[in-house]
Amino acid sequence: MSTRAPLLLTPGPLTTSARTRQAMMMDWGSWDTGFNQLTASVCEQLLTIINGAASHHCVPLQGSGTFAVEAAIGTLVPRNGKVLVLINGAYGQRLAKICAVLGRSYSTFQTAEDQPTTADDVNRLLRDDPSFTHVALIHCETSTGILNPLPDIAQVVARHGKRLIIDAMSSFGALPIDASQVPFDALIAASGKCLEGVPGMGFVFAHKAALAQAEGNCHSLAMDLHDQHAYMAKTGQWRFTPPTHVVAALHEALLQYNEEGGLSARHARYADNCQALLDGMAALGLRSFLPAAIQAPIIVTFHAPRDARYRFKDFYERVKAKGFILYPGKLTQVETFRVGCIGCVDRSGMQAAVDAVAQVLREMEVLDI
Ligand SMILES: *Cc1c(COP(=O)(O)O)cnc(C)c1O
Numbered sequence: 001m002s003t004r005a006p007l008l009l010t011p012g013p014l015t016t017s018a019r020t021r022q023a024m025m026m027d028w029g030s031w032d033t034g035f036n037q038l039t040a041s042v043c044e045q046l047l048t049i050i051n052g053a054a055s056h057h058c059v060p061l062q063g064s065g066t067f068a069v070e071a072a073i074g075t076l077v078p079r080n081g082k083v084l085v086l087i088n089g090a091y092g093q094r095l096a097k098i099c100a101v102l103g104r105s106y107s108t109f110q111t112a113e114d115q116p117t118t119a120d121d122v123n124r125l126l127r128d129d130p131s132f133t134h135v136a137l138i139h140c141e142t143s144t145g146i147l148n149p150l151p152d153i154a155q156v157v158a159r160h161g162k163r164l165i166i167d168a169m170s171s172f173g174a175l176p177i178d179a180s181q182v183p184f185d186a187l188i189a190a191s192g193k194c195l196e197g198v199p200g201m202g203f204v205f206a207h208k209a210a211l212a213q214a215e216g217n218c219h220s221l222a223m224d225l226h227d228q229h230a231y232m233a234k235t236g237q238w239r240f241t242p243p244t245h246v247v248a249a250l251h252e253a254l255l256q257y258n259e260e261g262g263l264s265a266r267h268a269r270y271a272d273n274c275q276a277l278l279d280g281m282a283a284l285g286l287r288s289f290l291p292a293a294i295q296a297p298i299i300v301t302f303h304a305p306r307d308a309r310y311r312f313k314d315f316y317e318r319v320k321a322k323g324f325i326l327y328p329g330k331l332t333q334v335e336t337f338r339v340g341c342i343g344c345v346d347r348s349g350m351q352a353a354v355d356a357v358a359q360v361l362r363e364m365e366v367l368d369i
Helices: 018-025 033-049 065-076 090-102 119-128 150-159 208-212 225-235 244-260 262-284 312-321 347-363
Strands: 056-062 082-087 105-110 134-138 163-167 186-190 201-207 299-303 336-340
Touching: 018 244, 033 056, 033 201, 033 244, 056 065, 056 208, 056 225, 065 090, 065 163, 065 186, 065 201, 065 208, 065 225, 082 090, 082 119, 090 105, 090 134, 105 119, 119 150, 134 150, 150 163, 201 208, 201 225, 201 244, 208 225, 244 262, 262 299, 262 347, 312 336, 312 347
Parallel strands: 082 105, 082 134, 134 163, 163 186
Antiparallel strands: 056 201, 186 201, 299 336
């Protein structure tokens, strides 16, 4: 049994640096100007990453990432709006479920879990049904790791005069998105993914004009991003109790993000992690589910070994005992498992995880890979 904290090779919560965890050792008052400056600085830095200061507000929200997705849809889609939901995995399904629960009209367009949605698909769908007001898209669908072609889809949506809502939870901070080039009403991400903060808050980059028009849309008091933003703009404070330690950790994580070299450096490290993982697993005979061209360097889905001696639970526990937390698969048709490439980890950590997997497969006498 390893005595060190395990490395989380998951899509969040993920491994954070000691410095980021250390930033949570202080208590902050929510009225304190020091804390409010921390929040303002976090929002400003987040807007810089996406080149969105001129066009968008950054509205932070307490809770996990899904809370922010639900808040964005509830706030920005009017009650008589209609959403085209693009689906190729579980997080796309969740977008549709949010629309259903909130009582917003929607239609879904679903492709296979290894098929990106294309701009041509979206063009055809919007042409055939002009009643759509919004399109909702997952950038990197974390249930497989597939990358959807956001810039092309965003251009088509804009050309039809429709509004785009993007769940970029698992890509923001690592894959480039430029708000001055990619038109969108809302882009949603969270503290505990590629920024390597701790989980506990989401944030929505909301187009300024769209947010200004959204007063009264929301079905919920706590999830109303228009109110959240208006209150914060007026007072500098969060509307309700802020996740103070999460904000402090994210602030510290952003300092390290910039020290590392910002988005391009974060992207390069994750791409290197992903390649080390793919190469190492391929050498063991383990096949990845997605072709390289549509694989985002965020999380990789692997086919499970065919051998009857393989059981995910046993495999997971044994790999964990060697210091690495993997993630179960999320596909309905094929048995898989997933390994994240994100978090405070580099190629040597990925290689060590591959070595642990190799040892475990030997221990389990799994031969038929
Ligand atoms: C992590 C993630 C979310 C948010 O999930 P939570 O469990 O609510 O944090 C949403 N969408 C995608 C694509 C994600 O990867």
